[in-house]
Amino acid sequence: MTDDLREQVHAAARRARVAADELVLATRERKDTALHEMAAALRSRAPEILEANAKDIEAGRAAGLPEGILDRLALSETRIEGVAKGLETVAGLADPVGEVLRGSILPNGLELRQVRVPMGVVGMVYEARPNVTVDAAGLALKSGNAALLRGSSTAEHSNTALVEVLRDALDKAGLPADCVQLLPCHDRASVTHLITARGLVDLVIPRGGAGLINAVVEQATVPTIETGVGNCHVYVDAHADLDMAESIVLNSKTRRTSVCNAAESLLVHADVAEAFVPRITKALQNAEVTIHGDEQFTRQQGVVPATDEDWGTEYLSLDISARVVDSLDEAVRHIARHGSGHTEAIVTDDVRAARRFTARVDAAAVFVNASTAWTDGAEFGMGAEIGISTQKLHARGPMGLSELTSSKWVAWGEGHVRPRA
The missing domain is CATH 3.40.309.10 (Aldehyde Dehydrogenase; Chain A, domain 2)
Structure with a gap:
């Protein structure tokens, strides 16, 4: 079973890599069109999303989940409208991919530019927050990344419905549906397989309680960004x-x-x-x-x-x-x-x-x-956030589009060769 689950997670990561390779060439117009399609689909299919969410709420109450967790889990027409507007806000933001961070022309004429590029395949591990499903998918798409989403079993029905809606919208917009994939949530081993898929997954972001975050940060071999608890x-x-x-x-x-x-x-x-x-x-x-x-x-x-x-x-x-x-x-x-x-x-x-x-x-x-x-990515003008980083490397505070990018140096020459030492 464990080997089958590992292959299932790794196969999803390989599909995500193919999708990310196509997405990196997508224009801002194509990505923004897809974001608007996703927002419209959330609104038009809100009844089925709320029906799925009601199943999670009912199961959560039966399991004795605390009211605070149930509040995080709950969706409503207002909250669905909020995440839909968040996608539209993200569509209106500048595309970070290709942004020139710095550049110069060396004395020998070699042109250097450091530009923003997507991370590639980004994994999210999170608990009882179906809104994160939408926020992560939208931010990943706009920043040129494919998203592997591993939500908790408490939000299984909600996340399944949301990802189905988002994937249908991506397909309608002409982008790969595998830009957004939902991983199995009933076996904790799926988290382990995700966070150790070095070479298949470029970044993992845990979002949830201290136990989840510490487990991911301590066990991951894939680079992680720590989103901390809020005391x-x-x-x-x-x-x-x-x-x-x-x-x-x-x-x-x-x-x-x-x-x-x-x-x-x-x-x-x-x-x-x-x-x-x-x-x-x-x-x-x-x-x-x-x-x-x-x-x-x-x-x-x-x-x-x-x-x-x-x-x-x-x-x-x-x-x-x-x-x-x-x-x-x-x-x-x-x-x-x-x-x-x-x-x-x-x-x-x-x-x-x-x-x-x-x-x-x-x-x-x-x-x-x-x-x-x-302290909220939407309030900071990011449209949405993929988490709030409490670490000090690469990203800190609410993480939006630019925090989901890395950079590369691009050099243009005219036959430049370096003299022998």
Whole structure:
């Protein structure tokens, strides 16, 4: 069975390579036409997609999946419209393939250009997020890559329906349907075969919980881009506007708890703690948030004492850890120890404090007087995102089209030969 599954995955990768070789020659017009066809197909076939998604939701509830996971899994007409618009936005973006990154003419007349090129075959491993199926397919297509999608069994019906719709649209647009393929999801060995298919697969991107990401990064022989979990903090500085701070904390925490840009920790400067701690405690509790607090927070009714584990937890629920710090530097040290390198925010009217915070905090995104919820490829103008990288090599933060490309040097000569040494 394992050998059969390996061959199944490798055969899909070989088909993807053939598709990628054709896609690299496709004009922007052809790719954009296909993206619009994909968007139109999602809208016209929304009923069958929602019917498939309902099966996954029903199975997930029966299996006792947490509400946060069910929220990630759920599709609606609004969410389908959102991913369809995302494809149209991607179609409107500049084609990264062929972009000249730098170039020069050497003194001997040899012309050098470093240009963007597709990665080739990109594998995605992800959990319970059918929207990723569409985002990954669209971004891969526009950047000239073929996508191998390995979703979770919890989204099997949804992903199958979505990929069928997308493949039909590609075929209608005159591009290879194998630009998008769905891999088997019931045996974890399919992940292993994908992430070790060196020579067949050029890049793997894991997107999901810490366990999935760590397993892929540690076991892969194919190059990977690590998309980390989101233990995001909001730090309310001594010079914060407390009205603004309350609004930002609430939005960061409660806008949508199941996503990686949701705030999981609140830090409050001691100079404003007396005024802000009771206020934000009441506001969060009114929003049904459970606060896991330090000694000063637990003086407020209903606050649960925080454990050491709470400071590093990505809750993905209506929970937040909270503590009072004596200085901005202490806040930075807390974030360095417990943060995941995803998104951190400071609320302050002090420009010097803001500059110190943004310089010292080591994260993919750092916000001043803005909600952590803004860390999103679509909001950053990328149309969609294939993930949010928390590593420091090649790509960091929301990953869009350019992050799915590599580069090559192209040299033009006129019989140039290099003299013998």
